[in-house]
Amino acid sequence: MTTLLIADHDNRMLSDATARALSALGAIDDAVHVLVAGHQAGPVAGQAAKLRGVGRVLLADDEALAHGLAEPVAVLVLSLAGGYRVIAAPATSGGKDVLPRVAALLDVMQVSDVVRVVSPDTFERPVYAGNAVAVVQSTDEKKLLTIRTSAFSAAGVGDVAVPVEEVRVPDGVWQARFDGETLSSSDRPDLASARIVVSGGRALGSAEKFQEVLGPLAERLHAAIGASRAAVDAGYAANDLQVGQTGKVVAPDLYIALGISGAIQHLAGMKDAKVIVAINKDEDAPIFQVADYGIVGDLFEIVPELEKALG
Amino acid sequence: MKTILVPVKMVLDSNARPRVRTDESGIDLSGMRMSINPFCEIAVEEALRLKEAGLAEEVVVVSIGPAKAQETLRQALAMGADRATLIEIDETVEPLAVAKLLRAVVGEEQPDLVLLGKQAIDDDCNQTGQMLAALLGWPQATFASAVRFEDGRLLVTREIDAGLQRLSLPLPAVVTTDLRLNEPRHCALPNIMKARKKPLKIGAPADYGVDIGRRLKILAVRPPAGRKSGIRVATASELVGDLRAAGIV
Ligand SMILES: Cc1cc2nc3c(=O)[nH]c(=O)nc-3n(C[C@H](O)[C@H](O)[C@H](O)COP(=O)(O)OP(=O)(O)OC[C@H]3O[C@@H](n4cnc5c(N)ncnc54)[C@H](O)[C@@H]3O)c2cc1C
Numbered sequence: 001m002t003t004l005l006i007a008d009h010d011n012r013m014l015s016d017a018t019a020r021a022l023s024a025l026g027a028i029d030d031a032v033h034v035l036v037a038g039h040q041a042g043p044v045a046g047q048a049a050k051l052r053g054v055g056r057v058l059l060a061d062d063e064a065l066a067h068g069l070a071e072p073v074a075v076l077v078l079s080l081a082g083g084y085r086v087i088a089a090p091a092t093s094g095g096k097d098v099l100p101r102v103a104a105l106l107d108v109m110q111v112s113d114v115v116r117v118v119s120p121d122t123f124e125r126p127v128y129a130g131n132a133v134a135v136v137q138s139t140d141e142k143k144l145l146t147i148r149t150s151a152f153s154a155a156g157v158g159d160v161a162v163p164v165e166e167v168r169v170p171d172g173v174w175q176a177r178f179d180g181e182t183l184s185s186s187d188r189p190d191l192a193s194a195r196i197v198v199s200g201g202r203a204l205g206s207a208e209k210f211q212e213v214l215g216p217l218a219e220r221l222h223a224a225i226g227a228s229r230a231a232v233d234a235g236y237a238a239n240d241l242q243v244g245q246t247g248k249v250v251a252p253d254l255y256i257a258l259g260i261s262g263a264i265q266h267l268a269g270m271k272d273a274k275v276i277v278a279i280n281k282d283e284d285a286p287i288f289q290v291a292d293y294g295i296v297g298d299l300f301e302i303v304p305e306l307e308k309a310l311g
Numbered sequence: 312m313k314t315i316l317v318p319v320k321m322v323l324d325s326n327a328r329p330r331v332r333t334d335e336s337g338i339d340l341s342g343m344r345m346s347i348n349p350f351c352e353i354a355v356e357e358a359l360r361l362k363e364a365g366l367a368e369e370v371v372v373v374s375i376g377p378a379k380a381q382e383t384l385r386q387a388l389a390m391g392a393d394r395a396t397l398i399e400i401d402e403t404v405e406p407l408a409v410a411k412l413l414r415a416v417v418g419e420e421q422p423d424l425v426l427l428g429k430q431a432i433d434d435d436c437n438q439t440g441q442m443l444a445a446l447l448g449w450p451q452a453t454f455a456s457a458v459r460f461e462d463g464r465l466l467v468t469r470e471i472d473a474g475l476q477r478l479s480l481p482l483p484a485v486v487t488t489d490l491r492l493n494e495p496r497h498c499a500l501p502n503i504m505k506a507r508k509k510p511l512k513i514g515a516p517a518d519y520g521v522d523i524g525r526r527l528k529i530l531a532v533r534p535p536a537g538r539k540s541g542i543r544v545a546t547a548s549e550l551v552g553d554l555r556a557a558g559i560v
Binding site for chain 1: 323325328329331338350405406407410429430432433434435436437438439440441442443444445446449450451452453454456466469470471472473474475476477478479480481484489490491525526527528529530531532533534535538540541542543544545546547548550551552553554557559560
């Protein structure tokens with residue numbers, strides 16, 4: 001069964017999400033085709049060609065694909081779809097934007113956020129903010145899947161590179177126009193794939209305090225920074241740091257929740273972390289129900305002590 | 312713009328804890344509090360703001376769901392929507408079928424903009440808006456955190472994994488809402504009374520000639536793997552000691 005995986009990248013680097021989605025698909029296909037749709041994205045194709053489990057890389061290089069907009073990417077994928085039984089994308093903001101568009105044009109009901117491949121037509125996916133897991137069997141001939149990347153480890157890099165084949169974007173009139181972007185720049189590890197995440201909630205009180213308290217601790221632990229919705233809504237942290245049902249889903253080795261109450265929508269994004277530490281002054285905060293280690297107390301006192309103890 | 316169409320879904324209230332049925336057949340919703348999906352509520356609010364700014368004439372809401380979803384539509388009407396349609400069906404309808412029904416509604420209503428939530432907080436699919444845009448051949452802007460309408464084009468700011476992206480779209484278009492687009496208004500009592508008199512049309516999927524057969528078989532719905540309960544530690548240094556002993560830091 002041939003499988004097409006739509007790569008997630010920024011025209012320079014293939015994201016870790018792609019390597020994770022690839023390992024999920026390994027249960028179905030050991031020679032997945034990876035589509036790199038972008039502009040001057042040759043290096044990305046080169047990186048994809050070296051991942052273990054890839055059979056071929058398709059590179060579509062076109063100015064219209066520079067920003068991964070849904071219309072041209074969907075038309076491109078559709079033009080290639082005939083050869084594939086499975087078409088998948090990591091459940092990143094790009095994958096979520098594009099894949100349902102392809103699914104509708106193929107008259108296929110997509111399976112979103114796959115966390116386990118049970119068999120080539122049966123998948124597990126979380127529903128109700130992760131309060132339940134549904135086992136679903138697709139009766140469509142083609143399977144369209146987005147993969148929840150936090151549930152899979154990244155496929156490794158091999159020594160040999162598979163061939164890269166160029167493909168063309170069909171002609172079309174693209175209606176939505178790219179008008180600019182504001183990307184968060186950070187020298188911290190990427191939230192979605194970091195080994196340690198330090199997250200802050202409403203308790204931080206201001207953007208300055210958020211940085212002042214979380215910054216040094218994250219630095220010391222080489223951790224990514226995350227946030228609750230309340231912290232993002234209040235402007236303490238950027239939108240791309242939100243962890244939860246409707247933000248990013250993470251499963252690091254260590255998740256440290258500072259002044260986060262533990263609403264189900266937040267837990268949906270982090271409860272698969274290997275170890276959870278919670279610091280909260282309310283001993284009844286629901287976050288303690290999922291925490292492996294909890295400290296009841298004022299985070300503004302405990303975090304500096306924590307840094308000191310880490311040395 | 313003349314008409315903005317806002318599809319809305321009734322879901323288990325976001326504060327309620329879902330109960331997984333012991334026979335694994337699904338979630339037990341009996342006696343549970345149902346509400347408008349929070350993202351849909353944000354979509355209604357945004358449509359009303361466009362109308363109140365004089366940029367649209369009419370806001371039409373539509374829901375696909377059981378008879379009880381009339382309450383969800385009444386809430387949208389109480390917020391200020393002008394008219395409502397319920398396509399009544401008891402079974403859950405998959406996003407692809409919802410998109411097909413909505414395409415038919417778009418054929419009737421000829422809206423300039425369809426504004427809808429990015430995901431429903433029950434099935435968490437995040438598909439309907441994109442599918443509808445595809446079926447209509449319209450442009451889409453998903454996960455919107457700001458929407459402006461200027462010189463006949465929609466300027467949408469989207470929340471993406473790496474930050475924010477801005478798109479400019481001609482009409483007609485589909486836009487899906489993210490949490491930070493706006494804070495929905497509360498409905499005042501007089502508006503709730505007034506909403507009872509606003510037109511609410513009830514139809515059935517068959518009226519739209521759309522095949523809504525399921526494509527995904529739900530084999531089981533189970534509770535997630537639980538976490539074993541942890542421990543309380545008194546001080547930061549005790550915590551670091553434990554984390555070191557466990558080889559985590
Ligand atoms: C549709 C929908 C989607 C949502 N999606 C998400 C999502 O993706 N992610 C998300 O996070 N939320 C999401 N939410 C919001 C969620 O329901 C909660 O409102 C939110 O997570 C609360 O954030 P918080 O824990 O920072 O704030 P609060 O709930 O206000 O908690 C603050 C905590 O800080 C503690 N505290 C205060 N001061 C101190 C101190 N000095 N020291 C230590 N502790 C202190 C308090 O005891 C409290 O427990 C969503 C909600 C809805 C309706």
